[in-house]
Amino acid sequence: MKKTDRRSFLQASLTGVAGLAAAPLFGSLAGCQTAPSRKPSAAATSAPTGPVTATKLTERVTLISGVPGNVIALSSPDGVVLVDSGSAALASAVRKNLGGAKVHTLINTHYHADQTGGNEQFSKAGAEIHSHKITAQWLETDYYVPADDRWVKAQPKAAWPTKTFREKSGMKAGAESIECGYLLEAHTRGDIYVFFRDSNVLAVGDVASPLRDPVLDWYAGGWLGGRVDAMEDLLAIAKDDTKIVPCYGPVMTRAQLQAEHDMMKHLYDRTTDLTDHGRSAQDMLEAGVLKEVNREFKDPYKFLYDVCKGHWAHYTNFGGNIV
């Protein structure tokens, strides 16, 4: 199926998602497959993964890693523009690495706790928080995490984004042009990229995942078709020498992003075909689908389970007659 086919349906399906965070999407699909064992999901706060480090990517852009993922800081004469705030436990470590510089703008790539846990702290210190509209809705609402069978309380009001957008947003910080854009249903339903155009650094959130298994937060609207489309959008923006920064893992080149896209596209083609023929995540695992790509999955069944959940929610995008 062509990208435009996937996207045109998805654009239409966006109408009326405002109440998404509180909507119980579960129910009828829950019994169709064995749920993966309950372990902390993407929406849970991760433990620290290693030492906190700060690396200069360009004259103005610094990468702070290990909080527990990546946070990007752009220095400007007016203060710092931050992409993601780290987990609640590690936000102080982020601030420490800024050396006392004031953050005037914080941009969230999506709602997960590892990226938004420091929102309250930075907001109280004077930062204005920007995000996609749907990310703000998740942060403002209690939500259920099916993989862990638990509820997460809404973040305090100080942590809520106050400047939101749906498609694109732009701003200047000193000499730097900053562009943000929607990545439709790539990992959640509120993912964005942040492109520091003059520094040539592209933050892609959890839409690329060179280190951890790619996560599809299907309960929040992410699915494999959306992810493939979003990666194509990112490839259109990135130049050969753009520094591409995922939420977890090392800085990527465009060629590495292209390779990850090609892997996900192959898995999209294979798993949609199998879903069309009524196959389950377990069937896909036994058929060796993940062995067809050059990637070691740490939890292959969980990845395929999440792929299938997303496919069922979007089956009219690629088939429409699952047998």
Ligand SMILES: [Zn+2]
């Ligand atoms: Zn995430």
